[in-house]
Amino acid sequence: MIELPRGFRLVLASGSPRRSDLLTGAGLEFEVRPADIDETPLDGESPIEYVRRLSIGKAVEVVRPTEVVIAADTTVEVDGAILEKPIDADDARRMLRLLSGRAHHAHTGVTVAAPGHVDTIVVSTAVTFVELTDEMIDWYVATGEADDKAGGYGIQGAAAAFVERADGSVTNVIGLPLAETVAMLRRVCATVTPLSVD
Template identity: 80%
Template sequence: MVLASGSPRRRELLAGAGWEFEVRPADIDETPRRAEAPIDYVRRLSIEKAAAVAQPGETVIAADTTVEVDGTILEKPVDDDDARRMLELLSGRSHHAHTGVTVVFGDDSQTIVVSTSVTFVDLTDDMIEWYLATGEADDKAGAYGIQGAAAGFVERIDGSVTNVIGLPLAETVAMLRSTTART
C-alpha cells in the first residue's frame, strides 16, 4: 500500500489505525482552478495525486484537505501576514474543512469528500500572535492545526475530527476494507 502524501499527520493517522504503507508523495500543481468550488478542488487533487504515484498492483491512498469559509478556499499560508489574515477571517465563526480521499487498486478507484464544520471562538490579536509564534500555522490549510495548540480555538466541531487533521479515518478505512475485500 502507498500513501501519496508527505503529510506527517496523514502518516500518523493511518499508522495509528494499524495500516502498513510506503510513503510516496505526489508532486502535482495544487493551484485551485478559476471558480473551482472547494469540494471539487479537494476531489480533483486527491484523484490527481493518486494517479501521479499509482503503479500496477498497488493500493494507493491520496488525500487533500482545504479549509473553506464563505466559498473561499484557504490554502496553506505563504507567510505570517497571510496566516494572520486567515485566522482573523476564521475568528468567532464557523468554517468547513473538506478532505478529498481517493483509493486506487488496479483499475478500480473510489473517491469521497468528507466535510466537517468547525467553529472558532473570538480570537484576540494576542491569541493570533501567540499562535503564529508557535510555527504551527506555516504548513496547514487555513493556517491552523486542530491537533495542536489551535485546539484551544475550537468552540464546536460537527463531524470528523480526523478529517480536520487531514484524513477522515473512518471513511478511509472503510474504503480500504472494501478494496481489500475484493482481492
C-alpha cells in the same frame, strides 16, 4: 485491521506527518510516496470539487501495479473561498482573523486507488472558532504550527484552544477522515484480484 490483496503493498501519496500518524495509529503499514501535481485551483472550482480533483490526481499519479494507494487533499473553506496553506506569517494572521468567532468548513477529498479501481469521497466538518484577539493570533503564529496547514491552523495542536465546537469527523480536520478512509480501503481491497502464487 485491513488485509491487503496477496502480493500488494499500501502506499500513502502524501508527505503529511499527520496523515502518516493517523494511518500508523490504525495499525497500517505503508510506504510514503508523495505525489507531485499542480495544486492550483481552477477558475470557478468549488472547494469540494477542488479537493476531490486533487485527491484523484495524486492517486492516479502515484499508483503502480501491485499497489493500493491512499491520496488526500484538505482545504478550509470560509465564505466559499479556499484557504490553502499560508504563504507567510502575515497570511496566517489574515486567515485566523477570517476564522475568528465563526464557523468554517474543513473539506478532505480522499481517493483509494489500485490498478483498475478508483474510489473517491469528500468529507466535510464544520468547525466553530471562539473570538480570537490579536494577542491570541500572534501567539499562535509564533508557535510555527500555522506554517504548513490549510487554513493556517492545526486542530490537533495548540489551535485546539480556539475550537468551540466541531461537527463531524475531527480526523478529517487533521487531514484524513480515518473511519471513512478505512471503509474505502476495505472496499477497494475486496475488489482487487490477488496475485497468483506460482
